Amino acid sequence: AQKITQTQPGMFVQEKEAVTLDCTYDTSDQSYGLFWYKQPSSGEMIFLIYQGSYDEQNATEGRYSLNFQKARKSANLVISASQLGDSAMYFCAMRGVVTGGFKTIFGAGTRLFVKA
């Protein structure tokens, strides 16, 4: 069975510092995708970054980078130079294969608080 685990219910970071949000996953698929989404208090899910299981380089998108360690089955999100607007829920997700297509499962999320 596929599973996503986010063990940090809440995290605090000082503005302008970097923060790492943890995500581990479990799957027997050889090909899969890993995602991070941000959900502000407004409720809308915002795509941040994607990493394919065969990608050798860690994905980066602006201030976001994904620290992908395949052997450890971890896909941590690193946010550099935190901003007050980064305060939100962050969800790790995995896309795996099901009969007839693909299926995405989400972790429970980590709430990030950025302090001024």
Added chain:
Amino acid sequence: EAGVAQSPRYKIIEKRQSVAFWCNPISGHATLYWYQQILGQGPKLLIQFQNNGVVDDSQLPKDRFSAERLKGVDSTLKIQPAKLEDSAVYLCASSLVPGGDEQYFGPGTRLTVT
């Protein structure tokens, strides 16, 4: 490009009543998803459509939930009869292709069952 549209944004009903949510995906997106997000949890996939066919509905409580995507465009999710535990945000998302790198989410419908 217009985003994923959902309506209504908020709905309050009593238990045992019925309710329907509507979603219009981004134009051209073949895959449409309905998620249920209970407060404090991550989204849980209820049903996934590829055009107007169902790819996965393994977590849809079929005794009370139903969904359709006529003509492979917009979609309706219905709950009948509603239970207290159905109180949640119902998110609709779409992607260009089934294994697309990114799902685009709508603003969600917040359902409260009293």
